[in-house]
Amino acid sequence: MFHVQRSIPFPPIRLDRLVRYLQAVVQRGSASLEELKEDGLDFGKGKGDITRFLERLGLVAVSDKNVAPTKLAYELLSIYRSIGPAVFHPLLSSALVQYRLLAELVEAMGAATxxxxxxxxxxxxxxxxxxxxxxxxAFKSLLAIAVDVGLVRKEGRRVEYLGDPVARAFAGNGSVIGGVAYMEDVPEWLRACSKPQRPLGIVQLDPECASRALERRFSVEINMGDLSHG
Structure with missing residues (x-):
């Protein structure tokens, strides 16, 4: 069941700032809300706009005015090193119905004002x-994130769908030969989407399958986080 707030708050930030925040918190292990604001990593009243947003995504946990990264944050940053900003696409699709609907709409429309x-x-x-x-x-902030993850391209007042960001990132992360993506190795959870190419020592990857697998993986982590806080 979807739960949609009457007015949806999205912090007016770009994706690279979310990444810098997460990298800092992961490196430190934990940080106080005051420390994050003093270091320019967050802003806004109370917990802070970025902390509140990342908590909503299941990437940080706040207790006694201290912020700690979740297991999901470590995993996301690990995959971020491989495919870059596209890793946020399945996370946002799983955690935010507004983003998921936006992605579905731009895919169906192809291009729109x-x-x-x-x-x-x-x-x-x-x-x-x-x-x-x-x-x-909030729409402009949401669209800016969609641009950053590689879901759409914005030119003037028009938006164009670019395809599945994760599939494109995985395809571009290795070598593409004849339209097929090849990589040296893949993590265990991606094995079902890959096919070893012996004796070359590389694997053939199905980018669309990889995208679906990553979204399922994040969805499970988010649901487990919801249950633990329920």
Whole structure:
């Protein structure tokens, strides 16, 4: 069941700032809310806008005004080193219905104006709950993240769908020969999406399968986090 807030807050930040925050917290093991703001890693009242957003994604846990990275944060940063910003796409799709709907809409529309996409998104949200909507500021922040992960390209007031960011990142991470992606090795959870090419010592990877596998993996982690806090 989807739960959509009446007005959806997305911090006005770019993805690289989220990454810097996570890298700092992982490196330190934990950090106080005050320390994060003093170091310019967060801003806003209370917990801070970035902390609140990352907590919502299941990447950090806050206790007694201290922030600690979750298991999911370590895993995300590990995969980030391989495929870059695209790793956030399945995480956002699993954790935020607004982002998932945006991704579905731009894929279906192919290209659209900002106004067309914003209107279509709010129409879809209203189908889930009559009071669900996303304001203009939040829409711009959400779209900026979609640009950063490689989901869309924005030119002027038009948005163009670029394809599955994770599939494209995995395909570009190794060698592409004849439209097929090859890599030296893949982690255990990706083995079902790969086929060893002996005696070359490389594996053939199905990028679309890899994208689905990563989204399932993040979805399980997020659901486990929800249960532990329930």
């Amino acid at each position: 900002l106004e067309e996409l914003h209107d279509a998104l709010n129409k879809r949200l209203a189908e889930i709950t009559p009071s669900g909507w996303i304001n203009n500021v």
